[in-house]
Amino acid sequence: MRAADAIVKALEKEGVKHIFGIPGGAIIEVYDALFDSEIRHILTRHEQAAVHAADGYARATGKTGVAFATSGPGATNTVTGIATAYMDSSPVVVMTGQVARSLIGNDAFQEADIAGITMPITKHNYLVTDEKQLLKIIKEAFHIASTGRPGPVLIDLPKDVTLADIEFDYPEKVDLMGYKPKYVGHPRQIKRAAELIMQAERPVIMAGGGVILSNATEELTKLAETIPAYVVTSLMGKGAIPETHPLSLGFVGMHGAKYANYAVQESDLIIAVGIRFSDRSTGRLSSFAPYAKVIHIDVDPAEIGKNVRVDVPIVGDAKLILRELIRFIQYKQRKEWEEKVEGWRKAYPLRYRKDDERVKPQYVIEKIYELQPDAIVTTEVGQNQMWAAQYFKVHYPRQFITSGGLGTMGFGFPAAMGAKVAFPEKTVVDIAGDGSFLMNIQELATCVDFGIAVKVVILNNMFLGMVRQWQELFYDERYSATCLRCKEMSFEKIAEGFGAIGMTVERPSEVEDTLKEAFEIDDAPVIMDFRVDRLENVYPMVPAGAALNEIIDKEV
């Protein structure tokens, strides 16, 4: 069998239903094989978007996303997509074409050492040098991408390998000497954790993306209720507990609510689950939760003790460990703590100044939440992302899809495409800024071409808003290179030019009706250009390098 046909057959065996990508000379054989397959190929207009779409697909479904690109520039265009998936532990398999083996190293046309380039941003990668290893490698790649702490895996396919004649003997099992993720938590450590929890007077659970990856949201919620403990999440952990739950304090960190940050700082026990204590979540590490002991549950042992000193480390799968842990916990009322936190919650709600004249970005998001609380929401990066995180209350896992670790502008739109392809019956909204949306705007063509009816809400302030906010607060309002002056530019017309539907909103009174109208359209992508208050800032804010309780806020 032609190796290219074997590749497609292997993907079918792995249960792949959708592939995002762009063909080219080095991968043309695989595309030829794909022509006869049931697998649906979505032709994106840029390889970066193909990987983001595969990543969005993976985050929305929990299944491994797949992207294709050709050699050279096709492959290098995938780099940002791969790094994004790597930082957020998203299972993605990227297959790239490569020049023929005899040409590798010759600086051949469209040759780039993509395996070398992506070494530090993949969980693992392969250059297939022997066609007899091809199927074993594909099997391993899907296994590695989706197990343990998930992550992207790249397979580089020299063109002559894809042309070779091979036997289709797809392996059933994977045996990797150096890769055996540990899932079951150490029983003694679990008991020690339970003891600490029972002793704690002010326990707080910090939940990260790992809770969602291990499908442990039910267990996490149950643990919180059993103790009881308040829950804060990282940005990646949004959805680990319904944010409407009375014990949820939303997300923590630089733009988290004050009550979430205060709770962490005042706690005497942090129960960290599937979270890696990024600087955006902890603030200044030396002042982080000064009174707290720390229990850290994570499937990746390298995360434990990396940033924060840990008293009880538990390596393993969050779901399995939480299930065990709950057995040792008895409910214990902690009235004083409860009153304290509820006091903060009441005193310091998330808020913004309402306005009848100018469209407030927070208001737009509140309205989206009101109209479509079940929508899958993706975001770009910057102010749009933080407002979305603050004002859209996520109530189920995999509902909120955002580039947390790498902070990739241009992620949200193609990720929304991926989510919509996975769940065509669901409303999928990309909450965008004007700067971010421009970074993958070409995907409008893909959406129109394939009838991917995502909704894009552009909070258009004609600025690189988050950078502008920093310049306002920390650089004496010296707005160096952050103004995207394009009053004459119309996203509405651009959308129409691509064959999508465009809308422009300038007044608060039009917000709700426009959203309603857009949400009723389910056969075409809709781009809504909300001309928002240009100088609106995201508050509260913990400046970079400050402690979590050193918060800047503005009177409303």
Added chain:
Amino acid sequence: MRHTIAVLVENKPGVLARVAGLFRRRGFNIESLAVGTTEREDLSRMTIVVSGDDFVLEQVMKQLNKLIEVIKVSDVSKNSVERELVLIKVAANPQNRGEIIEIASIFRGRIVDVARDSFVIEVTGDEDKINAFIDLMRQYGIKEVARTGKISMQRGSKALQV
């Protein structure tokens, strides 16, 4: 603080680049690195000397363990036999030849090449011994030094195996 780590890896192309890249990316400092095959042809063994405190050591070992092609990582800083091999080309003349040979023999070195005006001397030993020998040779004029980097093995019957 310096630590010596022994790493068993799959004997495949690219593994060394992966390990070296990891050290660079995470900001760990390699002081020396030696690689060779083992009793099994599908496995190689690396000996890496890394500087840093215990926290750095822990991170290095954990991060190494995450690499798919890394099979075992062990801290062999203590209770180990440590050896390094050096080849030194040193200038020699009829007046000091005898002296050089004598010093080499005190270090249990071997003269492995003799030319009209130079020697190549081979010495093995731990790092201090090699450094001391190199220092002593300076007075005669060192032309070239090639060191293997340290390899290390723990004493006793316990073995680093798959």
